Amino acid sequence: MAKKNAFYAQSGGVTAVINASACGVIETARKHKDKIGKVYAGRNGIIGALTEDLIDTSKDSAKSIAALRHTPAGAFGSCRYKLKGLEENRAEYERLIEVFKAHNIGYFFYNGGGDSADTCYKISQLSEKMGYPVQAIHVPKTVDNDLPITDCCPGFGSVAKYVAVSTREASFDVDSMSKTSTKVFVLEVMGRHAGWIAAAGGLASDEDCDLPIVILFPEIPFNQKKFLAKVDAMVKKHGYCSVVVSEGVKGEDGKFLSDQGARDAFGHAQLGGAAPVIANMVKDALGYKYHWAVADYLQRAARHIASKTDVEQAYALGQAAVELALKGENAVMPAVVRTADKPYRWKIGVAPLAKVANVEKFMPRSFITRDGFGITEKCRTYLAPLIKGEDYPPYKNGLPQFVQLKNVAVAKKLPAFKV
């Protein structure tokens, strides 16, 4: 096998552990210098490949690369840039392959969600046709946990842990205050289409620690009357209640709860979250004092409370991607395969990209309680191992020490290309 360079890029919304996958890719490639030359990274994701803005990762030390394992977000930059279909925009795909050819790149590692799996698959196909075959391997990543085949997606376990821990902590807070003050706390979490992240709020309550938690899933159309009755019953029984609401919850009219047509004093649309809408609704109907929080980026960047399971899987999938490439695999994605629930065991399997691209995995109805406001034992069995274990970053002066790479540019060889 002739020695080729590798290209790695991060795609879409970043996570607390996507750099752990990058670390797995780069460290494993460095162990196989006989077969893999340099690992180039795309500056700001696939845009870096299109514009030939490549980063030479060999300029960063082993120590810096190792520190990626505990550094959140995308160390090389990511982007939201979906390549169009082959027929509509063949030029972009051809440009990618030209860039790969110019830099002797034979391996393409693309770290992202469903869209990037699709891009990865197309590049594999087109490079073949263009006579410059590139082995394209997709490294799964998404806090949304909505990729098919793989048992879970790196990034999700850490968000889930953040949401479960935060919901438990905030519930203790509200419980303390409920006699004279706040009785309902609303936490808004990510998940525009699937309720996996909201479901993790349910883990806050378990056999050791019983807490009143109501979950609003995007899979269940919001029914205001049932919701208010549920909250009221919880408050009457426990004195308080925590609500975990997915940003993607829609009313029975199909409109996002967060889109309530609020206008500011100047008539501008007031883009709020679902949490304040829910909180105001509780206040208006039940009169309970509320507090609300919107976790937003904090949840997916929270490397300080990352799940050890998640970090290990993210690294292992990056490592496996390189090993698959060395075995000659193409158009595949390493995936997490669960082999046992209790105790949890997993291994790495392989999924063909043809079956991954553009398929979304939603919460099964059997994971949601009949009333639509909680998680079932089946869901708990699935989720619990994913948040297990702590993997604290190193600290200095009270702050986590994340690495900022040098990200040295590779000299360009081709004419400019406009994206």
Added chain:
Amino acid sequence: MAKKNAFYAQSGGVTAVINASACGVIETARKHKDKIGKVYAGRNGIIGALTEDLIDTSKDSAKSIAALRHTPAGAFGSCRYKLKGLEENRAEYERLIEVFKAHNIGYFFYNGGGDSADTCYKISQLSEKMGYPVQAIHVPKTVDNDLPITDCCPGFGSVAKYVAVSTREASFDVDSMSKTSTKVFVLEVMGRHAGWIAAAGGLASDEDCDLPIVILFPEIPFNQKKFLAKVDAMVKKHGYCSVVVSEGVKGEDGKFLSDQGARDAFGHAQLGGAAPVIANMVKDALGYKYHWAVADYLQRAARHIASKTDVEQAYALGQAAVELALKGENAVMPAVVRTADKPYRWKIGVAPLAKVANVEKFMPRSFITRDGFGITEKCRTYLAPLIKGEDYPPYKNGLPQFVQLKNVAVAKKLPAFKV
């Protein structure tokens, strides 16, 4: 000294470490059984004393009491209930003293902020006059960090650490995405009057890790033009910018930024936060894509990322309160005294309650940069040690193990009293 029981109550908004103070009080009292009988706690704070709803803390094991050290929020319940002035509501003060008398309580430990320091002081004075002298000791607590004399307030260091860590993590996230997506991230934090918590966001950027952060303090009237110019300059230089906004920021008209008169489709006031207002303003004026988060209770309940310094001080102040009582002190508050900045050293001092009650400590202007959007080196020197060290709670199955006490009620001896 005749053996007396003690009464302990938690007041106002709870924190990640108020239970560490409770732990310090109870563990220290248990070491002095020759002088202090039982420690009773007020169920839901001072309301528990008024209604004679006392908790017998001796019914909880040493192990459970020790676990208070790593359990956030108020284990006995807190309340927002400010006793009125002596002249207006003498009956309540008299009732408190009757309850203390009925249960042979000679020590009153009140764990709270400025209002509770005032109550504590009045009880000391009145009990003397009523011929049943109670030694009243205030244990400081407030995330707002606005008590005078003490160098800092337990609860603040942990919120500050949460805000500093979260701001650093979210800044890494936004940096990754800024090429094609979010360029401005807004995090709203607590602090209705004083900007201490917002200031902690400034710690996210330091000599090891340079990050573009703009802070909005309640001490500085909001100037939209200057703010937008600052954000724009940051984005042009760094590609992105994080904004940490205190919930208490007011416009030059003296109105809270969060109170922008937004109305929902039904004409109801839409009570939002300052973060969405700021975010929309950036979008409208500069066109940058934004994300915003409101940390709310998550920040003050975040025991998982508590500051070790803060936990140690919270415990030490609870311990010192009991030791002061045993020395015969009355109407005082143990306080943190800073003896050195680098390396940070502190000891416990004593403050007379007459000088603590109803005094608020604001950020000195010298702690805020001239342009009003950042913290000075002086501020950094003050804040940095307060977030130092990690003090992780124990975990089981991926979740922190907090204690839920038995909170066994003490038999009532008096007629009911309406609050």
